Amino acid sequence: MLNTRFTREFGIEHPVVQGGMMWVGRAELAAAVSDGGGLGIITALTQPTPDDLVTEIERCRALTDKPFGVNLTLTLSINQPPYAEYRQAIIDSGVRIVETAGSDPTVHVEHFKEHDIKVIHKCTSVRHALKAQRIGVDAVSIDGFEAAGHPGEDDVPGLVLIPACADALDIPFIASGGFADGRGLAAALTLGADGINMGTRFMCTVESPIHENIKQQIVDAGERDTQLIFRQLRNTMRAAKNSVSQEVVEILERGGRFKDVKDLVAGTRGRKVYEDGDPEAGIWTVGIAQGLVRDIPPAGELVRRVVAEAEAKLLGLAGSIVDPVSVS
Missing domain, CATH: 3.20.20.70 (Aldolase class I)
Incomplete structure (x- = not known):
């Protein structure tokens, strides 16, 4: 105990x-x-x-x-x-x-x-x-x-x-x-x-x-499969690495501001990831501990x-x- x-x-x-x-x-x-x-x-x-x-x-x-x-x-x-x-x-x-x-x-x-x-x-x-x-x-x-x-x-x-x-x-x-x-x-x-x-x-x-597809993606993912977004805005967030998170990073690296990515990072899109099981539907958070999930x-x-x-x-x-x- x-x-x-x-x-x-x-x-x-x-x-x-x-x-x-x-x-x-x-x-x-x-x-x-x-x-x-x-x-x-x-x-x-x-x-x-x-x-x-x-x-x-x-x-x-x-x-x-x-x-x-x-x-x-x-x-x-x-x-x-x-x-x-x-x-x-x-x-x-x-x-x-x-x-x-x-x-x-x-x-x-x-x-x-x-x-x-x-x-x-x-x-x-x-x-x-x-x-x-x-x-x-x-x-x-x-x-x-x-x-x-x-x-x-x-x-x-x-x-x-x-x-x-x-x-x-x-x-x-x-x-x-x-x-x-x-x-x-x-x-x-x-x-x-x-x-x-x-x-x-x-x-x-x-x-x-959350959808079984997302659970399985976490099981299959490694510790390197996350992405840090909002670094330039001093509001760092660790999310699953996907096409949306990559687009957000690229926009901000080009000098974009939050208004330029707000539609990409909308919470309603992240909710759809969990509900519908499409890992590319939006931003969703996950830690590097996913590399230990089996x-x-x-x-x-x-x-x-x-x-x-x-x-x-x-x-x-x-x-x-x-x-x-x-x-x-």
Whole structure:
């Protein structure tokens, strides 16, 4: 049993979290992860309205009696979602764990803490993690450069970022970006993390609500089959390498601006990828951990497998590398 500060703080069995993913974090997947002993996460903004989110939370609660959370990703845009209404829907639904991401979550953290809701905030740097700690979050999820989606602008991989956070933070934190199996969990724990967050790996599970064609593409892909877009705009995003992502990169390299690529990167196109199974239909996010994905198991089985692999790896290393005579 891998018992960490994170499992104790959040009342879960295993230190494995299924992070919030747009169009992916639905009730079936979150419930399956939680039933497997991890922490499943519903993505709030996947639901078109706050009322729809309430319904999705109720569906998840009907599928599992284990703890699960809700992700609320905050973005700065002209047409912002009604965040206060989504926040209230989460509170009114009795959710006990929230994962925030994106922009400064201070106002939302204050409201959630007033209702004794535990908050995990996703960060991409030590400085942002320290700010999250100062405003009162209960844990941090630290994203290394390997992660899908927005890995920040510092380009620091987990091998350095995780121990740097371990040195700086007082609260529990989980490592995200590049994790797909028990070897990664064992490594993260050794580097000082209290668990891991997996996104890409959970996309390739039975309960994942994306098209089987996309799951199979991830299984077949390698670690080099992603592309960084928006680098010139200082809003880097890691996506699957396809004709659309290549076109976006070429336009921006020629001096184009966001207005010149906004139709190519529209979220509705990415949603169609997951729903229709055409990997060339738009931009869709995936991490370099896809190079470690080999199968499409049930999500709960995956959680248990990852933990068993990590335990075996840690015990095996202790027995094969450390000479008990030399340290006695």
